[in-house]
Amino acid sequence: DKKELFAIFGNPVEHSKSPQMHNAGFKKIDFNGNYIKHLVEDGNKIKEIFLENSYKGANITVPHKEYAYENADEVRGLAKDIKAVNTYINENGKVIAYNTDAPGFIKAIESFGGIKSVLLLGAGGTAKAISLALQKEKIEVTVLNRSENKLDFFKEHNIKCYSWENFQAKKYDLIVNSTSAGLKDEYLPCNKKLLETLFKTAKFAFDCVYGKITPFLALAKENNLEIKDGEDMLLYQGVLAFEYFTNTKASKELIEAMRKGLKEG
Numbered sequence: 001d002k003k004e005l006f007a008i009f010g011n012p013v014e015h016s017k018s019p020q021m022h023n024a025g026f027k028k029i030d031f032n033g034n035y036i037k038h039l040v041e042d043g044n045k046i047k048e049i050f051l052e053n054s055y056k057g058a059n060i061t062v063p064h065k066e067y068a069y070e071n072a073d074e075v076r077g078l079a080k081d082i083k084a085v086n087t088y089i090n091e092n093g094k095v096i097a098y099n100t101d102a103p104g105f106i107k108a109i110e111s112f113g114g115i116k117s118v119l120l121l122g123a124g125g126t127a128k129a130i131s132l133a134l135q136k137e138k139i140e141v142t143v144l145n146r147s148e149n150k151l152d153f154f155k156e157h158n159i160k161c162y163s164w165e166n167f168q169a170k171k172y173d174l175i176v177n178s179t180s181a182g183l184k185d186e187y188l189p190c191n192k193k194l195l196e197t198l199f200k201t202a203k204f205a206f207d208c209v210y211g212k213i214t215p216f217l218a219l220a221k222e223n224n225l226e227i228k229d230g231e232d233m234l235l236y237q238g239v240l241a242f243e244y245f246t247n248t249k250a251s252k253e254l255i256e257a258m259r260k261g262l263k264e265g
């Protein structure tokens with residue numbers, strides 16, 4: 001039997017942990033697949049690259065998720081509204097696209113339990129996916145972003161949204177950082193006083209950044225919130241993509257094998 005080929009498309013892509021996560025999954029279920037890194041510079045060539053290299057499936061990361069959406073033959077599920085995709089599948093020569101970041105986030109916050117309201121910091125691609133996923137789950141979501149000009153998407157989808165200038169703190173169960181503040185720097189995603197006010201009434205804090213305690217999570221912990229970084233979100237977007245890749249339902253054992261793969265090296 002021929003090995004099926006999979007890839008992560010991004011720029012940069014060298015740091016990606018998706019290959020080790022998916023290859024660990026393939027091994028666990030004896031699936032004859034190989035998952036590699038593929039640097040893509042021109043996002044408009046993404047479908048061409050996918051088909052030319054005979055990939056069975058792929059994941060798409062920064063900065064190509066919108067291009068991947070535009071170039072797909074068919075977009076399924078919530079991705080149609082998000083207008084960005086992170087997963088491609090070759091179905092009989094047709095490129096089918098999904099967004100698994102959105103349901104991956106919902107799986108990741110399940111462990112908190114009983115969340116009814118969320119304040120989402122940031123208004124980038126990740127915030128779009130998360131906000132629509134929460135809306136679909138009927139969890140009340142409010143977006144708060146540094147700049148006003150990124151809010152149109154949320155207004156169009158009837159999601160409450162504010163910029164720093166016109167926001168007033170309320171009580172939210174969960175505060176989510178989906179900004180890139182804290183990723184490569186030591187910034188908080190918004191004013192410290194405001195965060196401290198929010199943390200007084202919130203129970204949980206989640207940061208999409210993974211593999212480090214960001215200043216946001218550190219401050220939340222100081223204020224006795226239950227915290228979680230982005231590892232589970234990365235894991236579950238991968239697990240959901242893996243289910244499409246292999247046409248199988250992920251077992252608990254498979255998920256743990258993929259988590260172990262993610263944490264290697």
Ligand code: NDP
Pocket residue numbers: 062101122123124125126127145146147150178179180181183187188189190208209210230231233234235237
């Ligand atoms: P985008 O570039 O699309 O959006 C960035 C957002 O961050 C914007 O809203 C921007 O605000 C805001 N921002 C940037 N710097 C600051 C700052 N210093 N203070 C306040 N706000 C700031 O990024 P993405 O949505 O693609 O990604 C966001 C984060 O999520 C990244 O850290 C990424 O690594 C992480 N991520 C994690 C995933 C996982 O699986 N765990 C999956 C996907 C993403 P403005 O509009 O004012 O510029």
